[in-house]
Amino acid sequence: MSTLVQERTTVQPAPARAPRRRPGKRTILLAGAAVAWLVGFLVLHGTSTLTLPASELTDLHRSLNQFNAWVAANRADNPVFLYVFTPLRAAVDAVANVFITTFAASPTGLRLPEIGWLGTVGLLGWTAFAAGNARVALLTVAVFTFFGLQGLFLEATYTFALVLTAVLLTLLVGIPLGILAGVYGRVAKVITPVLDFMQTLPTFVYLAPLALVFLIGPASAVIATVIYAAPPVIRLTAHGIRAIPENTREASDSLGTTGLQRLVTLQLPMARRTIVMGINQSTMAALSMVTIAALIAAPGLGQVVVRALQSLDVGTAVNAGLSIVLLAIVLDRVTTAASRRADPAAARNRRVSRRTRYILLGITLVLALAMVQLSRTMLWAAAFPKDLNIGPAIVQTVAAASQWMQTNLSLFTVSFRETVTTGILNPFQSLLTDTPFYILVAVIAVAAYALGGWKLAALTTACLGVIIYLGLWSDSMVTLAGTLVATAVVMVLGIIFGVAMGRSERVDQIMRPLLDAGQTMPAFVYLVPFLGLFGATRFTAIIAGIIYAAPVAIKITADGIAAISPTVVEAAVASGSTPWQVITKVQLPMARQTLALAANQGLIYVLAMVVVGALVGAGGLGYDVVAGFVQSALFGKGLAAGVAIVFLGILLDRMTQAAAATPVRKIPTTRTRTT
Amino acid sequence: MKKAGLLLKRTLPAMAGAAAAALLLAGCGSASVNQVNAAGGTSETPCGTVNVAMNAWVGYTANAAVYSYVAKNKLGCTVVQKDLNEQISWQGFASGEVDVVMENWGHADLVKQYITDQKVAVDDGPTGNEGHIGWYVPPWMAEKYPDILDGKNLNKYASLFATSESGGKGQVLDGDPAFVTNDEALVKNLNLDYKVVFSGSEAALIQSFRTAQQNKTPLLGYFYEPQWFLSEVPLKKVNLPAWTPGCDTDAEKVACDYPTYKLNKVVSKKFQDSGSPAAKLAKNFQWTNADQNSVATDIQGGMTPEAAAKKWVDAHQDAVKTWLS
Amino acid sequence: MNSPDISVRNLWKVFGPGGEKIPNNPELSALNSAELLARTGCVAAVRNLSFDVAKGEVFVVMGLSGSGKSTLIRCLTRLIEPTSGEVLVDGKDVLQAGIAELRELRRRKMSMVFQHFGLLPHRTVLDNVSYGLQIRGAAKNERYARAREIIELVGLKGYERHYPDQLSGGMQQRVGLGRALAGDPDTILFDEPFSALDPLIRRDMQAEVIRLHKEMGKTMVFVTHDLSEALKLGDRILIMRNGETVQCGTGDELVGSPVDKYIEDFVSEVPRADVLTLKWITRPVAPGTPGDAPVLSSRTVIRDAISAVMRSSCPVLVEDAGKITGQIDRDSILSVLQPVEAAA
Structure with missing residues (x-):
């Protein structure tokens, strides 16, 4: 948070609105904290840094290691396993296997999908038509056929089947929970921190324990995916219900509705659009998690990517990555089309009448069923023809391009990396890791007090206390340094591209698909070429974080800029402002709240990539998590590191939120002073 | 109820479709080409x-x-x-x-x-x-600095291996976290002016060695054989004090090379x-x-x-x- | 006046922590709003209100924004839970009613029309109007038949299949009105129903309410911040300020004898001749007035008496219930008209 603190101290005195105002208490506190930090760093450099070498453990870590043994000892006879975990696993496996057998590969016979590739394409296309419209149906058919052409039909349908299972379970759990949270404020209060925790906890952290409890295979993968994918649909369902205008709710109450009547006639229909948006987001989350779950033997595209990464096969990784992006596009477009259909306004503006639509649906269903039937009788329709395979061509092209980049650009990229690392990253990291921990804790607490009062100061101190207790202070500071540097870059990108997109419709149209791809392409895919360009360093990890987080920050900024009332911009232009003045004097200041939100989200997203960054040299907490995942001796430390990441996330989130909220509160006070 | 009705209307075709498909599957379940063709193979x-x-x-x-x-x-x-x-x-x-x-x-x-x-x-x-684990350098270094393969000379070359990641010391690059490593203890117990840096994955390690050989940049790292990469770039092993039975019992005091x-x-x-x-x-x-x-x-x-x-x-x-x- | 349809007794609504203690605490309940807020952090939106609404009456609650009038009307069916007091409907205290009883009251006795319509955007006009009937379990045919009648009554025939966002504001409010009428309640509550509408449409809708009141004779409680609307619709008007009653009476009582400066300011711009009846300007019969002078009822609005008085060569006599109560002449008429003209 030190960048935030520093930004704040420099920004605070700047506003020219009230030049005579003495620096506020907050500014003095922040400046004081910064000075204390610097002095502490210079004088006590290198003492009390709480460093713990990567292969060493604390007693806490050792006792967490016992979990492993406990599970092994209890699997056979503990009632929790007998009556909860084992049946749950069996049930999830059964559901997953139905979809896998239908769309991907049956466990018997030729291991072809039960309804063949042609049947799968037809039936899924028809479903897309029924839920959405003809356009998304065509898209579905085209993409699934393309999977076949890529030589990845089996892998893609495996992934699809797992996503389908996970999304079904997610909705089964998520929508009722979301409704409860939407209807009862108290439930929402209890559930929100749990959801925050679920979303910040790095996926690697619970993959290992889940695999331990539920054993490897589809069940663990699906359960891990549900944990990861449920929060969006829960949040959005609750939000959709809570966002219903008070007057509508009141009107329904005034007619004497019971709670259930209100839910069915008012809350669910009016929240429907938002709920479907939640389903959309959960589906996207599920897809990205199913990919990662390859690490615990989830079959599908993720496995291809992971295997390719291990043999540095960029071409294969990109080919599979392309499939994932395409699958993401299909899932996104179909669920979006479904949500449009859910909108009452759309229901009456349809071009075709309901009857025509039903007739069309009937005809296409017959067609789809014919395709299924064909697949069950003809081998060419059951197994995708092998000679129609453009996969190798894609693989070779990409491999050649990546090779070219690495040979021709790496000298330049390495010197760039060196400049950034020695110029910014190293001094900053050293400032964090070499200052005695107690000074840093005090400095952060003071900064938190300045930004958000006693409550925030207590919260941050508690978070840091937990991190110290976990024995991971030094690693946390390494991670913090990388995270903050990455976030700073993300914000610079966010402002540059966000403003460009917010100001121009055309730039927006060009950028959006790229941003979407950046968000859905699994990080594993682009790590390999980056390794070639930048080597196994913290810098590469930072780049990975930036690629993942920048799209979010850019989108939020662009939306914020675009949302500024055109009259205000018009007024600025009318009074003779240059475009630059419009941006700096009108658009950015007015989008300040949005920028703060972008920074907040950017931080959280960068933090989500800490573990992936560790695979290419980030070290710190991420490395502990990865090592804990693969080495049983480090299991406990990995678990602790995962928890430390969560607390780091809470700390950063609350600090940025407080920093974002305070300037707004300031405005009324300045006004009252001038009047 | 209306809403439920609407939803029903919309999902009804989908459900009908699924039901029809299921019926179809059940009806000709035994006849699928998938099962028929395989029957011959699996029975024996x-x-x-x-x-x-x-x-x-x-x-x-x-x-x-x-x-x-x-x-x-x-x-x-x-x-x-x-x-x-x-x-x-x-x-x-x-x-x-x-x-x-x-x-x-x-x-x-x-x-x-x-x-x-x-x-x-x-x-x-x-x-x-037989598997060997140890510290390796790219072949061009072994040619240029023949005495580098003796672990005793490592401190002489420490500055050569320094990177922005190793804080002024020489860098020992470690790979896949899945492997047990004594490297941090080795650095300490052999009094080497080095720092262990974790690349985080085998892929990262291999790519680093590949780049080092290509661009003739120095690199010292943890590696092992048999490994396919050695046939692409024949890395050279640096000899640390030889392994003797029992020399690696206490993980914190290890001062010898890895065993075979x-x-x-x-x-x-x-x-x-x-x-x-x-x-x-x-x-x-x-x-x-x-x-x-x-x-x-x-x-x-x-x-x-x-x-x-x-x-x-x-x-x-x-x-x-x-x-x- | 008939037996009251709704009686409100000592009604309090206090927002804020510990608000339930304030009505019973003589010291706190005596404080004014600012002091109360400073002392307790509570806001008393309705303080100690009492009034009766007669069957078939149009009772208007009027006040500026923040006066507590919207809170008051919501307290009547406990859309906002009152802090203390009584609301008697048909002799039963609504505040004591159980959940089921309260629901029954809302379903059959009291319906409400809202400022922002509160229509369900995902339902057609027909479904919106029949919503209340659906809630109380009416069969589909029955409720649609009834809704069609009501839709015709509120002048929306032909729009049954439209959705709210396809209608103008005035038409949306007609749907809101229809929804309230569909359940055939005894009382309809209006919460500033027309303040979001254009002036012309507002006038139409006011006429519509007057017409419906004449046709159906429902009791109506009507909240507004618009004095002219209050005077136009209200049999009686209650003026609220800071949660308290300032004055309660018929329109001409308010204009004719405001109880304090506040009401006086309030009604100062009202064209008095349109509101006041002759009663307010009657003077004792002067000795010279001929016995065969024209006679007008004391309930005649002044504006309607102008031409008669102006035409008459002598003062005009005023009678109430067959008895001569006094006389008026040109000067007394002009005195009512002048201040208005001066103000204009």
Whole structure:
């Protein structure tokens, strides 16, 4: 948070609105904290840094290691396993296997999908038509056929089947929970921190324990995916219900509705659009998690990517990555089309009448069923023809391009990396890791007090206390340094591209698909070429974080800029402002709240990539998590590191939120002073 | 209720479709081309299904590919390969998801948990391969600085290996976190002016060595053989004080090189007791580093593992016969 | 006046922590709003209100924004839970009613029309109007038949299949009105129903309410911040300020004898001749007035008496219930008209 603190101290005195105002208490506190930090760093450099070498453990870590043994000892006879975990696993496996057998590969016979590739394409296309419209149906058919052409039909349908299972379970759990949270404020209060925790906890952290409890295979993968994918649909369902205008709710109450009547006639229909948006987001989350779950033997595209990464096969990784992006596009477009259909306004503006639509649906269903039937009788329709395979061509092209980049650009990229690392990253990291921990804790607490009062100061101190207790202070500071540097870059990108997109419709149209791809392409895919360009360093990890987080920050900024009332911009232009003045004097200041939100989200997203960054040299907490995942001796430390990441996330989130909220509160006070 | 009705109306076609599809499946379930064509193949397998864990490195893939090829084509087994890391593979012994691990590097902790304590897995004898772990440099360095291969001279070259990641000291690059490493202790106990930096994955390590050789930049890192990459870039091993029995008992005081690993196979207890011919094959499987490297190199050169295995098996019919007898 | 349809007794609504203690605490309940807020952090939106609404009466609650009038009307059916007091409907205290009883009251006795319509955007006009009937379990045919009648009554025939966002504001409010009428309640509550509408449409809708009141004779409680609307519709008007009653009476009582400066300011711009009846300007019969002078009822609005008085060569006599109560002349008429003209 030190960048935030520093930004704040420099920004605070700047506003020219009230030049005579003495620096506020907050500014003095922040400046004081910064000075204390610097002095502490210079004088006590290198003492009390709480460093713990990567292969060493604390007693806490050792006792967490016992979990492993406990599970092994209890699997056979503990009632929790007998009556909860084992049946749950069996049930999830059964559901997953139905979809896998239908769309991907049956466990018997030729291991072809039960309804063949042609049947799968037809039936899924028809479903897309029924839920959405003809356009998304065509898209579905085209993409699934393309999977076949890529030589990845089996892998893609495996992934699809797992996503389908996970999304079904997610909705089964998520929508009722979301409704409860939407209807009862108290439930929402209890559930929100749990959801925050679920979303910040790095996926690697619970993959290992889940695999331990539920054993490897589809069940663990699906359960891990549900944990990861449920929060969006829960949040959005609750939000959709809570966002219903008070007057509508009141009107329904005034007619004497019971709670259930209100839910069915008012809350669910009016929240429907938002709920479907939640389903959309959960589906996207599920897809990205199913990919990662390859690490615990989830079959599908993720496995291809992971295997390719291990043999540095960029071409294969990109080919599979392309499939994932395409699958993401299909899932996104179909669920979006479904949500449009859910909108009452759309229901009456349809071009075709309901009857025509039903007739069309009937005809296409017959067609789809014919395709299924064909697949069950003809081998060419059951197994995708092998000679129609453009996969190798894609693989070779990409491999050649990546090779070219690495040979021709790496000298330049390495010197760039060196400049950034020695110029910014190293001094900053050293400032964090070499200052005695107690000074840093005090400095952060003071900064938190300045930004958000006693409550925030207590919260941050508690978070840091937990991190110290976990024995991971030094690693946390390494991670913090990388995270903050990455976030700073993300914000610079966010402002540059966000403003460009917010100001121009055309730039927006060009950028959006790229941003979407950046968000859905699994990080594993682009790590390999980056390794070639930048080597196994913290810098590469930072780049990975930036690629993942920048799209979010850019989108939020662009939306914020675009949302500024055109009259205000018009007024600025009318009074003779240059475009630059419009941006700096009108658009950015007015989008300040949005920028703060972008920074907040950017931080959280960068933090989500800490573990992936560790695979290419980030070290710190991420490395502990990865090592804990693969080495049983480090299991406990990995678990602790995962928890430390969560607390780091809470700390950063609350600090940025407080920093974002305070300037707004300031405005009324300045006004009252001038009047 | 209206809303539920609307929803019903919309999902009804989908449900009807699903129902129709299900009926269709049920109606002609037995007639599917998928099942019919396979019926001939599956009926005469005395062997059943073998679940082979596929650990990531190519040397492993070579072992597993040859084993799978023989089991499938000579014994008629159904072979299911599962891409898993080592830790997770061992968990598979407990769950029944994994029958065979075809190349195991020590892993005393896992041996204790799954073989000694839980008794769900058994040591199935050596693969015949020998594993070496150690510190390596790219070949161009060995040529330019011949004395670098003696660990005693490492401090002399420390500044050469310094990077922005190592804080002024020389850098020792470590790889896959799955491997047990003594490197931090080694640096300390051998008084080396070095810092261990974790690249975080085997891929990162290999890519680093590849780039170092290409651009003639210095690099010192943890590596191991057999490993396919050594046939692309023949890294040179730096000799640290030789391993003697017991010199690495206390992990914090280690001051000697890594031992030579006798790589072995591990199978699940259930699989071993099943009497399947595939279990016997696993027990008898044995070959040399040269054999493994030849297959691994073929795979790395772009051949599918299955094709590479076929090529080796065709050329070594005698060896395969002894495995099967 | 008939027996009251709704009686409100000592009604309090206090927002804020510990608000339930304030009505019973003589010291706190005596404080004014600012002091109360400073002392307790509570806001008393309705303080100690009492009034009766007669059957078939149009009772208007008027006040500026923040006066507590919207809170008051919501307290009547406990859309906002009152802090203390009584609301008697048909002699039963609504505040004591159980959940089921309260629901029954809302379903059959009292319906409400809202300022922002509160229509369900995902339902057609027909479904919106029949919503209340659906809630109380009416069969589909029955409720649609009834809704069609009501839709015709509120002048929306032909729009049954439209959705709210396809209608103008005035039409949306007609749907809101229809929804309230569909359940055939005894009382309809209006919460500033027309303040979101254009002036012309507002006038139409006011006429519509007057017409419906004449046709159906429902009791109506009507909240507004618009004095002219209050005067136009209300049989009686209650003026609220800071949660308290300032004055309660008929329109001409308010204009004719405001109780304090506040009401006086409030009604100062009202064209008095349109509101006041002759009663307010009647003087004792002067000795010279001929006995055969024209006679007008004391309830005649002044504006309607102008021409008669102006035409008459002598003062005009005023009678109430067959008895001569006094006389008026040109000067007394002009005195009412002048201040208005001066103000204009």
